[in-house]
Amino acid sequence: MSTDTPAHTAAAPGVVACVAYDRSGQRLGDIALAAISDTLRAPERFVWVGLYEPDDALLAQMQEEFTLHPLAVEDARNAHQRPKIELYGESLFVVARTAAREGSRVSFGETHVFLGANYILTVRHGSAPGYAPVRRVAEQNPVLLAQGPGYALYAVLDAIVDGFMPILETYQAELEDLESAIFAAQWKRSTLRRLYGMQRELTRLRLAVAPLQDVLAQLERLHPAFIPETVRPYFRDVNDHANRINDAVNAMREMLGAAMNVSVSLVTLNQNEVVKRLASWAALLAVPTLLTGWFGMNFRHMPELDQPWAYPALIVFTLMLCGGLYWWLKRARWL
Missing domain, CATH: 3.30.460.20 (CorA soluble domain-like)
Structure with missing residues (x-):
């Protein structure tokens, strides 16, 4: 030296x-x-x-x-x-x-x-x-x-x-908790953000595990000057663990992808329900608006206005139309 x-x-x-x-x-x-x-x-x-x-x-x-x-x-x-x-x-x-x-x-x-x-x-x-x-x-x-x-x-x-396994187990437990949050009545943006974060970290974990399998496969078969035959079964065992972890990572990434799709789909469905309800109430309000606007025109020759029963008849007719429309919308599950 x-x-x-x-x-x-x-x-x-x-x-x-x-x-x-x-x-x-x-x-x-x-x-x-x-x-x-x-x-x-x-x-x-x-x-x-x-x-x-x-x-x-x-x-x-x-x-x-x-x-x-x-x-x-x-x-x-x-x-x-x-x-x-x-x-x-x-x-x-x-x-x-x-x-x-x-x-x-x-x-x-x-x-x-x-x-x-x-x-x-x-x-x-x-x-x-x-x-x-x-x-x-x-x-x-x-x-x-x-x-x-x-x-x-x-x-x-x-x-x-072996250090990868506790991370996967933590992710599995966290995914189970997030599944209940996905189907909760109140959607939270933080749920989708955490799902995306887990998907990103699992992708990085896959990039760590997948290439390591090739390294372990070489150590299992090659380089006899450095790896004695008696040690090769140990590398085969580690390679088997790496394969199982890689399969688990891929399966969890698919589950996370499905969970993200379900979360987005549920948000879209909730938005559609809100739009349907708004449209239904708008239709119900449109009926009296149309009728009152029609009879509120300033024309002299509207013979029905001179009848004593015209006003109560209009009220009854309006209520019947609104009631029928409400029943139809309720039956169609828009309300």
Whole structure:
């Protein structure tokens, strides 16, 4: 390692963990970042490093310690990558989108993973959950961790995929509550706004899950230099979870689309009912207006006006017309 590279330690900003393990899966302890390359040269050792939004200097040091490809390092620096898997010489570069529920909204992040024969380096951006619990669980099963960095990669991706499920369960419960609001007597604009917000977040969730399936399928079949045969069934299991989550996301998006259509249709029906009632009352008012306007004309020769029964007859006739029209409108369910 060159002497002009800053010597970050495991407690430096951006460094979450830097741990060495032996090939039996036993934790050897934390190591300084400057000692990574020396540890990698030691036989029967592998290193697990976790970073969170590292700066350029820290990424440059990781590139030198692990001999990482500059294109992969550039992607890890910029983030905003799609889920993918790429082979760069003696290392795999894996990108996964993460999601976490924060209050009433979902925040998305990214995790970039560099995988070698004797190391795994994770770089988190955004709201990606930490992987300290993942490491603790893996360390409690040294027999599985003894399978090397390939198993550590499985543990990370399994945690990412499992993190999608609570979000879906929350959406399902929220959709059930919104269904009752959709059919409520009083329509609320906030209901349609929330349906649209859920549809948008589920679309983003689908963009995180769907491409990850291809990544998991490759890890399940390819890259034998990094993924031992004994670890492949674990990736098959994670891929199955991702498939089920993707199917659930698609089904829920269809349900949300149907709920939005129903909500808009109900609003249109309510508006039609209001228009029908207004038109019915307008018709009822038009009858006396027409008759009074007719007999209110200033003509001298209107013989019916000279009859003593003309006024009460007009009142009765008007009431009969209005009553008949009201009965007809009521029967037609316009009133």
